[in-house]
Amino acid sequence: MTVLQLRSKHCCYGGSQEFYKHDSKVIDLPMCFSIYQPPQVQHGRVPVLYFLAGLTCTEETFMIKAGAQQFASKYGLMLVSMDTSPRHTNIPGETDHWDFGAGAGFYLDATVAPWSNHYRMESYITNELNEIIMQQFPAKKDCVGIFGHSMGGHGALTLALRHPDLYQSTSAFAPITAPSRCPWGQKALTNYLGENQDNWRQHDTVSLIEDGYRTSELLIDQGLNDQFLAEQLNPDLLEKTCKKTGQKLTLRYHEGYDHGYYFISSFIGDHIKHHHNVLTKTD
Amino acid sequence: MTVLQLRSKHCCYGGSQEFYKHDSKVIDLPMCFSIYQPPQVQHGRVPVLYFLAGLTCTEETFMIKAGAQQFASKYGLMLVSMDTSPRHTNIPGETDHWDFGAGAGFYLDATVAPWSNHYRMESYITNELNEIIMQQFPAKKDCVGIFGHSMGGHGALTLALRHPDLYQSTSAFAPITAPSRCPWGQKALTNYLGENQDNWRQHDTVSLIEDGYRTSELLIDQGLNDQFLAEQLNPDLLEKTCKKTGQKLTLRYHEGYDHGYYFISSFIGDHIKHHHNVLTKTD
Numbered sequence: 001m002t003v004l005q006l007r008s009k010h011c012c013y014g015g016s017q018e019f020y021k022h023d024s025k026v027i028d029l030p031m032c033f034s035i036y037q038p039p040q041v042q043h044g045r046v047p048v049l050y051f052l053a054g055l056t057c058t059e060e061t062f063m064i065k066a067g068a069q070q071f072a073s074k075y076g077l078m079l080v081s082m083d084t085s086p087r088h089t090n091i092p093g094e095t096d097h098w099d100f101g102a103g104a105g106f107y108l109d110a111t112v113a114p115w116s117n118h119y120r121m122e123s124y125i126t127n128e129l130n131e132i133i134m135q136q137f138p139a140k141k142d143c144v145g146i147f148g149h150s151m152g153g154h155g156a157l158t159l160a161l162r163h164p165d166l167y168q169s170t171s172a173f174a175p176i177t178a179p180s181r182c183p184w185g186q187k188a189l190t191n192y193l194g195e196n197q198d199n200w201r202q203h204d205t206v207s208l209i210e211d212g213y214r215t216s217e218l219l220i221d222q223g224l225n226d227q228f229l230a231e232q233l234n235p236d237l238l239e240k241t242c243k244k245t246g247q248k249l250t251l252r253y254h255e256g257y258d259h260g261y262y263f264i265s266s267f268i269g270d271h272i273k274h275h276h277n278v279l280t281k282t283d
Numbered sequence: 284m285t286v287l288q289l290r291s292k293h294c295c296y297g298g299s300q301e302f303y304k305h306d307s308k309v310i311d312l313p314m315c316f317s318i319y320q321p322p323q324v325q326h327g328r329v330p331v332l333y334f335l336a337g338l339t340c341t342e343e344t345f346m347i348k349a350g351a352q353q354f355a356s357k358y359g360l361m362l363v364s365m366d367t368s369p370r371h372t373n374i375p376g377e378t379d380h381w382d383f384g385a386g387a388g389f390y391l392d393a394t395v396a397p398w399s400n401h402y403r404m405e406s407y408i409t410n411e412l413n414e415i416i417m418q419q420f421p422a423k424k425d426c427v428g429i430f431g432h433s434m435g436g437h438g439a440l441t442l443a444l445r446h447p448d449l450y451q452s453t454s455a456f457a458p459i460t461a462p463s464r465c466p467w468g469q470k471a472l473t474n475y476l477g478e479n480q481d482n483w484r485q486h487d488t489v490s491l492i493e494d495g496y497r498t499s500e501l502l503i504d505q506g507l508n509d510q511f512l513a514e515q516l517n518p519d520l521l522e523k524t525c526k527k528t529g530q531k532l533t534l535r536y537h538e539g540y541d542h543g544y545y546f547i548s549s550f551i552g553d554h555i556k557h558h559h560n561v562l563t564k565t566d
Binding site: 010011012013014017064065067069070223225254256257258260261262263265266 | 295347352537546548549
């Protein structure tokens with residue numbers, strides 16, 4: 001069993017906010033994650049909800065800024081978040097770009113060297129981390145949701161579509177919906193997966209849905225004052241594709257809201273309620 | 284009228300989270316503050332609630348970490364927080380200590396040079412900043428509360444006791460209640476006010492209450508797993524003094540909770556409701 005190093009622990013809304021570090025086999029380096037255990041774990045196993053954060057964030061960002069614990073406590077969900085990439089890999093140029101490399105793992109397994117040596121965030125999250133959570137915490141099996149923000153919204157949507165047996169509920173805040181068609185995504189996919197765009201489709205939400213992948217009803221919130229909306233996010237493309245294919249989607253636009261955590265915190269309660277509702281039905 | 288530089292603005296819970304910088308006459312240097320305007324300002328002036336943060340914090344800390352906007356939006360209160368000291372004063376040693384100097388203004392007007400040249404946080408908050416808020420934002424006069432955390436709890440309690448006409452409601456999280464009798468306070472008071480302890484009484488909550496100062500009913504929350512409880516905070520002294528003198532106090536101890544913002548966020552809703560209740564009665 002993976003040995004976990006408890007870095008800190010804090011009471012929060014009747015539950016426990018904890019930060020861990022461990023040696024990851026998949027990443028081949030130490031990795032950090034955070035977990036909020038709601039008070040309901042005293043009475044048995046609870047559903048788990050993974051949050052995937054955006055560019056430049058760490059395993060701390062969501063737990064500090066989103067105000068999620070209040071709602072996780074209310075609905076009895078465990079929250080798990082993780083760092084957004086491997087760190088200190090010694091790959092040249094790893095920290096040269098804020099939107100690629102460290103802090104920008106894009107939640108996929110890189111196939112191009114040298115990134116492929118460590119940058120395997122999809123396997124880390126869907127296999128190794130999920131196994132740790134299921135084995136070492138009071139998490140209910142087959143009762144797992146995933147959500148995220150921006151790059152992490154892309155991660156949540158693509159992982160949910162690619163691993164329908166693992167994730168029963170999905171939502172996102174301002175996700176990158178079509179990385180093949182925006183500068184952030186093109187840069188990352190080229191460097192992590194190579195020039196052949198056929199290999200990108202498995203890591204692009206719009207392409208996956210076009211190709212027949214499905215997941216449970218999606219809830220997506222998008223601010224209309226988001227500085228990245230026009231160039232990077234493409235929610236209109238996702239909406240059209242969902243309409244055409246029958247993938248269920250609730251896409252809400254919000255006048256005045258931007259891309260940051262003040263936006264996320266305003267709607268976090270709705271998202272956790274969404275996951276609670278879907279996970280309770282499938283329970 | 285003071286010219287305010289808007290540094291950033293974010294929609295949050297139907298209201299607006301804003302960050303400002305301005306040249307302060309009282310501090311004789313630029314100062315920064317943050318303000319959350321709830322949606323209710325569309326219909327007229329609203330009560331104002333000042334939050335004073337703890338050692339090492341800035342005007343951002345409370346707005347990012349406490350999850351307060353949700354409740355300010357619900358109850359229709361404006362929130363204001365400010366930096367915890369002047370910055371970049373060129374006073375030698377200003378940044379040598381995390382618990383004195385920069386980030387540790389202790390919410391008083393220093394009387395000892397060189398600190399007295401800039402470290403005048405009491406006058407800044409009670410005069411200059413309050414004037415800015417009343418003149419340039421839709422704040423309701425004579426409907427003002429104050430609260431804070433740790434050093435900022437000390438600030439909130441002492442300013443409320445010293446300025447009863449200005450503040451109608453008061454509360455605190457894990458406040459330094461008797462700075463004359465703890466290491467943090469003794470270091471700060473000695474350096475800012477000099478060796479004569481007679482001058483410290485005006486900046487020590489327990490002493491002020493002993494000396495006959497009063498304010499409206501206090502709400503104080505204190506974690507029992509707070510790493511600073513035994514040495515720095517002395518809630519028992521405050522409780523005894525309140526009992527003896529008739530100052531109304533609700534002091535709540537919380538098993539397992541520590542000194543940080545995961546503790547504050549767990550009870551922030553109760554505090555904002557407390558201020559709402561007191562301010563609505565006095566309205």
